[in-house]
Amino acid sequence: MSRLSVHHWRNQRLTALVLIPLTLWFVISMFVHMGDSRAQIAAWLSRPVEGLLMAALVLAVLYHMALGVRVVIEDYVADDGRRARAVTAVNVAGFALAIIALAALAAIGFGG
Amino acid sequence: MTPVERPLSPHLQIYKWQLTSVLSITHRATGVALSFGTVFLVWFLAAAAWSDGAFALAQGFWSSWLGQLCLFGWSAALFYHLLNGIRHLAWDIGLGFELKTVYRSGWAVVIGSLLLTLVAWIVGLHLRGQL
Secondary structure (H helix, E strand, O other): OOHHHHHHHHHHHHHHHHHHHHHHHHHHHHHHHOOOOHHHHHHHHHOHHHHHHHHHHHHHHHHHHHHHHHHHHHHHOOOHHHHHHHHHHHHHHHHHHHHHHHHHHHHHHHHO | OOOOOOOOOOOHHHOOOOHHHHHHHHHHHHHHHHHHHHHHHHHHHHHHHHOHHHHHHHHHHHHOHHHHHHHHHHHHHHHHHHHHHHHHHHHHOOOOOOHHHHHHHHHHHHHHHHHHHHHHHHHHHHHOOOO
16 A cells, blocks of 8 residues: 555544544534524634634544545546546545635634 | 555445445445535535625525435434444454454444434424424
């Protein structure tokens, strides 16, 4: 196995570990805030701890997702070109989603 | 074709169905489903940051029957992926490899994720006064 694959394998597990407590926090938060108004959501995510937890969750999820979907693509897409393009597309999508989420959290945090 | 530099999973068509393989495939399927859920989470955050109109649109989707169905599916997928992920992490440190334990933990994941999903929705709906 290449060193990159080993690196990916380890980071997949590290993000998984981090995501165990973050997921529990997220599920509980979602049920608590289901049906909240925009102002209530903004007030919730403007609090430093909650804003940082959400940022950490989104980043860990997106990285975990990119690594996981990559493995699925590698297993089932036989064609070299298509496989490489699919992996790139997932990485680009994950990166774009991370930027959108962080920008949104920053806007909520600083915008009030 | 250039081989990928790691062992690949067996071909689904020629592999005999059994609890272990079904749970493994379900782990992947729920992972892919949760990826789409993540897109909706980011949409929700962006809408909350953007405007009242954008937020109302997102909120409208979540409250619709389709939105609630998606939420229910994603919560079930999340609980399954979480519990089975812990099972995978245990294997990674060499725990629970005996065949009997593998099946026992597998059934625990199935029953545990169903229970967690039901309890979460009953408690959640109860907190909102809908149940």
